[in-house]
Amino acid sequence: xxxxxxxxxxxxxxxxxxxxxxxxxxxxxxxxxxxxxxxxxxxxxxxxxxxxxxxxxxxxxxxxxxxxxxxxxxxxxxxxxxxxxxxxxxxxxxxxxxxxxxxxxxxxxxxxxxxxxxxxxxxxxxxxxxxxxxxxxxxxxxxxxxxxxxxxxxxxxxxxxxxxxxxxxxxxxxxxxxxxxxxxxxxxxxxxxxxxxxxxxxxxxxxxxxxxxxxxxxxxxxxxxxxxxxxxxxxxxxxxxxxxxxxxxxxxxxxxxxxxxxxxxxxxxxxxxxxxxxxxxxxxxxxxxxxxxxxxxxxxxxxxxxxxxxxxxxxxxxxxxxxxxxxxxxxxxxxxxxxxxxxxxxxxxxxxxxxxxxxxxxxxxxxxxxxxxxxxxxxxxxxxxxxxxxx
Amino acid sequence: xxxxxxxxxxxxxxxxxxxxxxxxxxxxxxxxxxxxxxxxxxxxxxxxxxxxxxxxxxxxxxxxxxxxxxxxxxxxxxxxxxxxxxxxxxxxxxxxxxxxxxxxxxxxxxxxxxxxxxxxxxxxx
Numbered sequence: 001x002x003x004x005x006x007x008x009x010x011x012x013x014x015x016x017x018x019x020x021x022x023x024x025x026x027x028x029x030x031x032x033x034x035x036x037x038x039x040x041x042x043x044x045x046x047x048x049x050x051x052x053x054x055x056x057x058x059x060x061x062x063x064x065x066x067x068x069x070x071x072x073x074x075x076x077x078x079x080x081x082x083x084x085x086x087x088x089x090x091x092x093x094x095x096x097x098x099x100x101x102x103x104x105x106x107x108x109x110x111x112x113x114x115x116x117x118x119x120x121x122x123x124x125x126x127x128x129x130x131x132x133x134x135x136x137x138x139x140x141x142x143x144x145x146x147x148x149x150x151x152x153x154x155x156x157x158x159x160x161x162x163x164x165x166x167x168x169x170x171x172x173x174x175x176x177x178x179x180x181x182x183x184x185x186x187x188x189x190x191x192x193x194x195x196x197x198x199x200x201x202x203x204x205x206x207x208x209x210x211x212x213x214x215x216x217x218x219x220x221x222x223x224x225x226x227x228x229x230x231x232x233x234x235x236x237x238x239x240x241x242x243x244x245x246x247x248x249x250x251x252x253x254x255x256x257x258x259x260x261x262x263x264x265x266x267x268x269x270x271x272x273x274x275x276x277x278x279x280x281x282x283x284x285x286x287x288x289x290x291x292x293x294x295x296x297x298x299x300x301x302x303x304x305x306x307x308x309x310x311x312x313x314x315x316x317x318x319x320x321x322x323x324x325x326x327x328x329x330x331x332x333x334x335x336x337x338x339x340x341x342x343x344x345x346x347x348x349x350x351x352x353x354x355x356x357x358x359x360x361x362x363x364x365x366x367x368x369x370x371x372x373x374x375x376x377x378x379x380x381x382x383x384x385x386x387x388x389x390x391x
Numbered sequence: 392x393x394x395x396x397x398x399x400x401x402x403x404x405x406x407x408x409x410x411x412x413x414x415x416x417x418x419x420x421x422x423x424x425x426x427x428x429x430x431x432x433x434x435x436x437x438x439x440x441x442x443x444x445x446x447x448x449x450x451x452x453x454x455x456x457x458x459x460x461x462x463x464x465x466x467x468x469x470x471x472x473x474x475x476x477x478x479x480x481x482x483x484x485x486x487x488x489x490x491x492x493x494x495x496x497x498x499x500x501x502x503x504x505x506x507x508x509x510x511x512x513x514x515x516x
Contacts, residue, residue, distance in 0.1 A: 011408065013445070015439075019435070020435055022432040037464075037465050083467070
């Protein structure tokens with residue numbers, strides 16, 4: 001009969017028996033010992049070592065599984081919580097003396113190693129990806145770099161550019177959320193570094209792609225990947241970049257034979273050209289529409305609805321003007337997002353506001369909840385649209 | 392600084408179970424023992440019957456409580472700081488701090504009633 005003491009003795013205490021509870025020979029504050037409350041469903045990830053803490057020393061660490069991010073909060077407990085280790089705990093062996101004393105006549109005893117003042121608990125949070133955009137925007141990939149891509153030599157540590165391993169140390173997000181974030185930014189891994197491609201570079205690649213489609217009489221709904229990439233390469237565009245362009249502006253088409261085909265996405269392409277026109281700020285709407293129609297590829301139709309979440313319209317005098325205001329340039333945390341939205345415009349109708357908050361995701365908060373929390377809703381008369389303003 | 396891995400030597404089903412005795416209030420040792428609590432007896436835990444009720448006798452007070460299953464398990468984590476020397480020896484990417492899972496707690500003995508003062512100081516067996 002195993003007469004081991006400690007945790008087992010407590011938990012397996014038999015009816016009509018008792019044990020002595022004493023302070024452990026190593027009793028103390030043990031500030032390096034922490035209690036973490038965990039959902040049962042997260043246990044397998046922790047026990048198979050698939051979780052990590054992420055963040056810089058000046059940030060509050062977050063707890064990341066492969067797919068989710070959690071804030072760590074300490075919850076104090078005013079009760080006295082006596083922590084009792086198992087007796088064969090390798091970290092906290094009892095004195096050799098105790099072992100000698102343990103014989104069949106000696107009743108079992110349990111030792112309190114530490115009095116815990118509380119425990120940590122996890123709260124699911126949205127991944128903190130704004131920093132990712134900040135870091136990758138420090139040095140966007142340019143046309144000049146593209147021309148030097150093939151001859152790139154890693155001679156020394158590059159500054160302001162980041163590898164995957166750098167990102168997981170600095171961005172408070174799980175691996176899957178980080179990859180999602182990179183995809184949302186249309187980032188590309190070039191020579192081991194994750195890069196955002198600058199607007200001018202993307203524009204030159206797209207224009208060359210469209211130019212080649214015309215030259216070779218290819219339909220924009222069925223671009224042959226291999227031929228296109230190969231021709232672009234002879235034009236000075238590395239295959240990696242051409243492929244990325246296809247992914248950003250198009251979708252693959254299913255085909256029976258082994259030829260890989262791509263269909264350009266009308267909205268992605270049209271929005272690209274709209275943004276180019278708006279690079280210099282606000283434009284009169286009809287002037288913009290005329291210029292836009294000229295710039296987009298033959299066969300494509302642009303509609304103003306494509307620009308929701310990208311431009312705002314205002315009436316100045318008798319004229320209608322539009323200016324660029326892209327949701328992708330706004331912070332992803334709700335408080336900051338709403339603050340910027342209301343700075344831009346103090347009052348919003350739902351149909352204008354919706355595209356700018358559609359992507360906000362807060363675990364545990366619905367979109368109604370978000371509106372309730374961050375906006376003031378007013379409806380002066382039942383027959384007019386409700387207006388949202390700052391709280 | 393890279394991510395801090397949470398390590399576990401226990402394997403999926405082998406996490407050692409720790410125990411918790413929880414009571415309201417604070418236990419104070421007599422002044423002469425304050426600085427060397429190690430090995431000092433706190434009290435006696437007793438399970439009088441086959442029910443999961445327990446008594447804890449501390450000094451001349453007796454608490455009554457029960458064994459409770461935790462709604463969510465608690466993991467016992469140990470923060471391990473690597474010395475600078477170890478860091479230099481290991482690869483550059485190994486972090487200075489590691490978090491090890493050294494145990495799990497699924498049940499506790501919880502005392503939440505007012506202590507009963509024992510008139511005589513006879514120990515329960």
